[in-house]
Amino acid sequence: MLMANGLVKRFRTRTGLTTAVDNITMSVAAGEVLAFLGPNGAGKTTTIKMVAGLIRPDRGQVVVHNMDVTGRPALAAARLGAVLEGSRNLYWRLTCLENLIYWGTLRRLSPSEARSRAVELLRLVDLEQCQHNTVQTLSRGMQQKLALCQALMHQPKLVLLDEPTLGLDLVSAQVIKAMVRRLAGDGVAILLTTHQMDVAQQLADRLAIIRSGKLMLTGKTAEVLARYSRPVWRIAVSHPLPADRLAAVRDLGWSIEQPTPADLLVTPPADDPTVIYRLLDVLRPQPIRLVQRHQADLAEVFRQVMAEGEALL
Amino acid sequence: MTSLLVAEWRRTVIDLVRYPLETVSMTVVMFAVFAGMFFGAHYLTAAPFGGVNLAGVVIGYTVWTLVMSAAGFMGSSIQNEAQNGTLEQVMLAPWLTVQIFLVRSLMDVVEMLIPILAVLAGLVLLSGAQLHWRPLALLPAMMTVVTAWGIGLMMAALALLFKRMSQMQMMLQFALLFVIMVPVAAMQGVVGAVLGLLAPLTVQVSVLHATLSVAVPGISANLWWEAAADMALWFGAGYWLLRAADTLARRRGIVGHY
Numbered sequence: 350m351l352m353a354n355g356l357v358k359r360f361r362t363r364t365g366l367t368t369a370v371d372n373i374t375m376s377v378a379a380g381e382v383l384a385f386l387g388p389n390g391a392g393k394t395t396t397i398k399m400v401a402g403l404i405r406p407d408r409g410q411v412v413v414h415n416m417d418v419t420g421r422p423a424l425a426a427a428r429l430g431a432v433l434e435g436s437r438n439l440y441w442r443l444t445c446l447e448n449l450i451y452w453g454t455l456r457r458l459s460p461s462e463a464r465s466r467a468v469e470l471l472r473l474v475d476l477e478q479c480q481h482n483t484v485q486t487l488s489r490g491m492q493q494k495l496a497l498c499q500a501l502m503h504q505p506k507l508v509l510l511d512e513p514t515l516g517l518d519l520v521s522a523q524v525i526k527a528m529v530r531r532l533a534g535d536g537v538a539i540l541l542t543t544h545q546m547d548v549a550q551q552l553a554d555r556l557a558i559i560r561s562g563k564l565m566l567t568g569k570t571a572e573v574l575a576r577y578s579r580p581v582w583r584i585a586v587s588h589p590l591p592a593d594r595l596a597a598v599r600d601l602g603w604s605i606e607q608p609t610p611a612d613l614l615v616t617p618p619a620d621d622p623t624v625i626y627r628l629l630d631v632l633r634p635q636p637i638r639l640v641q642r643h644q645a646d647l648a649e650v651f652r653q654v655m656a657e658g659e660a661l662l
Numbered sequence: 663m664t665s666l667l668v669a670e671w672r673r674t675v676i677d678l679v680r681y682p683l684e685t686v687s688m689t690v691v692m693f694a695v696f697a698g699m700f701f702g703a704h705y706l707t708a709a710p711f712g713g714v715n716l717a718g719v720v721i722g723y724t725v726w727t728l729v730m731s732a733a734g735f736m737g738s739s740i741q742n743e744a745q746n747g748t749l750e751q752v753m754l755a756p757w758l759t760v761q762i763f764l765v766r767s768l769m770d771v772v773e774m775l776i777p778i779l780a781v782l783a784g785l786v787l788l789s790g791a792q793l794h795w796r797p798l799a800l801l802p803a804m805m806t807v808v809t810a811w812g813i814g815l816m817m818a819a820l821a822l823l824f825k826r827m828s829q830m831q832m833m834l835q836f837a838l839l840f841v842i843m844v845p846v847a848a849m850q851g852v853v854g855a856v857l858g859l860l861a862p863l864t865v866q867v868s869v870l871h872a873t874l875s876v877a878v879p880g881i882s883a884n885l886w887w888e889a890a891a892d893m894a895l896w897f898g899a900g901y902w903l904l905r906a907a908d909t910l911a912r913r914r915g916i917v918g919h920y
Binding site for chain 1: 669680681746747752756909914915918
């Protein structure tokens with residue numbers, strides 16, 4: 350659905366030319382959510398805007414729905430919807446319904462089509478009751494839900510979401526996440542940027558991590574998390590283990606870290622999932638509260654990728 | 663193009679109805695201006711209401727109002743959209759930026775024309791005055807507004823690149839007033855022709871003035887052609903400049919900057 354090849358963007362600053370995006374290549378298939386992650390100033394928004402046609406790349410190509418839209422913003426706009434971060438996306442003096450009808454009609458829907466689509470979307474995001482309220486009277490969460498509806502009016506096959514859950518309360522964020530999942534289920538390709546790693550981990554089928562304009566890592570979320578998970582087991586016991594038990598564990602060849610006296614981080618001599626039984630035999634009959642193999646979360650992956658990038662640069 | 667026109671027309675109407683105080687204030691100001699013209703002319707000349715000069719003054723003022731709107735609206739609209747943070751979303755619509763802002767400016771002209779015509783009709787009925795004017799005057803009036811759109815497109819191009827230009831908008835009024843005052847029709851020879859072609863609005867205003875005046879029996883075909891060429895030149899230049907500014911703004915990544 351989206352294919353971005355070798356995107357490059359340089360901006361002229363007072364200190365000279367700055368490369369904001371350096372040879373980024375990525376793709377998002379229909380029904381897929383790609384989380385595009387990176388620290389502030391990494392080039393995420395510039396990339397999203399290049400895909401949207403708001404920024405013209407110096408080099409590279411953007412193909413949306415089999416159509417090369419590079420340098421053809423009107424063509425790009427017809428094929429995608431976007432919720433931009435730091436942008437209001439809506440007219441504050443219009444009501445929710447009027448806003449959606451306006452943006453829908455602007456995107457070539459007839460007024461009646463726009464109205465029925467607007468009502469349908471407002472129902473989906475629980476804003477039916479507020480359809481006649483002006484945007485300026487809505488909460489931040491409501492505005493963000495409405496901005497998402499605005500981007501979906503013309504039923505685009507590609508949706509760009511720049512920080513869609515930023516500053517939202519739990520309930521509003523849940524609604525946005527549910528909408529994203531629903532859209533992906535309907536075959537819409539979604540390119541998502543966020544600093545909230547839990548949101549990315551919950552939603553993304555694939556990840557792309559960018560740092561200083563360069564793509565540092567890309568892959569399927571589950572595979573990336575597995576790759577960054579370590580063969581370390583966390584064992585939480587009810588009472589601190591006696592010294593002889595700890596010695597017995599060490600005798601098995603396991604290394605032990607103890608963040609707290611009742612918490613063990615143990616690394617087996619070999620990465621074999623069955624070795625845990627030998628350890629449990631040694632610990633018997635100590636009451637055990639938790640046995641968990643280390644599973645990297647996205648925040649951990651992100652930190653490591655950033656650290657690796659730091660070392661490279 | 664129909665959906666763009668419908669979208670902008672609906673937004674204009676909603677804005678007019680949603681904020682009635684603004685609409686009423688605008689109508690009251692127009693009423694005061696036109697009533698001043700009607701009754702002021704009557705008081706000063708002790709002549710009966712109406713007459714050719716009154717029509718000239720009224721139409722002249724109306725066209726001037728529309729020219730100011732056409733020349734200034736697109737620039738201030740881009741500036742406001744950038745300030746409010748909606749410009750990027752507008753430029754994500756499947757239309758050329760120039761098309762969107764031209765349609766918006768057209769709606770603004772219509773929005774101004776409706777109360778003007780309503781106020782005029784009311785005053786004509788109230789005073790019993792008659793405005794004597796030739797329908798032919800509509801043509802140079804339209805040419806004047808289209809030429810002003812050319813200037814408006816240039817201002818929009820600057821607004822897209824520099825955003826903050828309210829001071830320049832104020833200067834524009836004086837600049838336009840100055841060029842309109844140049845008596846191109848009275849100038850003979852090459853200087854008159856070159857000035858007529860290069861200076862915006864002067865030649866259209868001259869033709870408009872001639873069509874409103876009974877004292878001028880006919881307008882030379884050359885003057886009409888000159889007015890048309892000048893209009894095409896300024897509108898074309900404005901259109902091209904805004905397209906170029908659009909491309910440049912996207913290349914520099916400054917579309918949404920304010």
